[in-house]
Amino acid sequence: MKFSVVTPSFRSSSWLKLCIASVADQEGVSFEHLVQDACSDDGTQDWLPRDSRVKACIEKDQGMYDAINRGLRRAAGEILSYLNADEQYLPGALAAVGEAFDREPGLDILLADSVVVDERGEFICCRKSLVPWALLAWTFVPMTTASLFFRRRVLDEFNLFFDTRWRGIGDVMWMRDALRLKLRIGVLRRYTSAFTETGDNLSLSAGFLRERELTVRMRPWWAQGFRWPLLQLHRARALFNGVYAQRPFTYSIYTREHPERRTDFFVAKPTAIWWQRHSQAKPA
Numbered sequence: 001m002k003f004s005v006v007t008p009s010f011r012s013s014s015w016l017k018l019c020i021a022s023v024a025d026q027e028g029v030s031f032e033h034l035v036q037d038a039c040s041d042d043g044t045q046d047w048l049p050r051d052s053r054v055k056a057c058i059e060k061d062q063g064m065y066d067a068i069n070r071g072l073r074r075a076a077g078e079i080l081s082y083l084n085a086d087e088q089y090l091p092g093a094l095a096a097v098g099e100a101f102d103r104e105p106g107l108d109i110l111l112a113d114s115v116v117v118d119e120r121g122e123f124i125c126c127r128k129s130l131v132p133w134a135l136l137a138w139t140f141v142p143m144t145t146a147s148l149f150f151r152r153r154v155l156d157e158f159n160l161f162f163d164t165r166w167r168g169i170g171d172v173m174w175m176r177d178a179l180r181l182k183l184r185i186g187v188l189r190r191y192t193s194a195f196t197e198t199g200d201n202l203s204l205s206a207g208f209l210r211e212r213e214l215t216v217r218m219r220p221w222w223a224q225g226f227r228w229p230l231l232q233l234h235r236a237r238a239l240f241n242g243v244y245a246q247r248p249f250t251y252s253i254y255t256r257e258h259p260e261r262r263t264d265f266f267v268a269k270p271t272a273i274w275w276q277r278h279s280q281a282k283p284a
Helices: 013-024 044-050 064-074 093-103 170-180 206-218 221-225 227-240
Strands: 003-009 031-037 055-058 079-082 087-089 109-117 123-127 148-151 185-196 249-254 262-267
Touching: 003 013, 003 064, 003 093, 013 031, 013 044, 013 087, 013 249, 031 044, 031 064, 044 055, 055 064, 064 079, 079 093, 093 109, 093 148, 093 185, 109 249, 185 249, 221 227
Parallel strands: 003 031, 003 079, 031 055, 109 185
Antiparallel strands: 079 148, 087 185, 109 123, 109 148, 249 262
């Protein structure tokens, strides 16, 4: 088994169907898709146990990161990832990631790029990853978890599971631990995933914002005192690595309007700015 994809789920039935479809049509690699559902009462249990494309486990958990850890412990793949119910893989994503790992056997973690879309699937912004620097990790962790992939040895040799004490920023703390352990991290400059801003995303919740404020207070003195120079360093690094640049492109995802097939969206004027809500992408 090449890949194991874990999806934590709770009351996200319509989005989960799109997520599953985006994994199921990946070609060129062997994979399993494990869905860890926390006893959803929104109709998910009416269809999920009978969906032959996934290995479903329906049980109570202690939050998203506990659900992810449970799925990872059941996983059999060589390369692991987690994809939230409101996220999707783009065509050819897993094959491209597998090739990148094959080219670099010493690589522990691979970060790729993501597209952020709205509820209709229309473009909001690009999110390109960088290898995080320990110097900047208290302030900037330039990645999206929808495009995070890692080898099984990260769990087997380093026991690097997600800290379940966190509700929304466990992935940031996980990456900081990976940097502390000096794991080898690489970047695949390719869009592998789409994140849907549904309005109910955990990363946009009040709880997430409270946790983020807590981590600000946890920063060492130098990260607090030199935040402005560190911000400029991060921006310069991102600019140098092309994070803010993107030519017109097309992405293909499942939508609630057409859950039976992918819909192509052409972006004429891409942007990396998340807070500026563009509506440039229209169904091709």
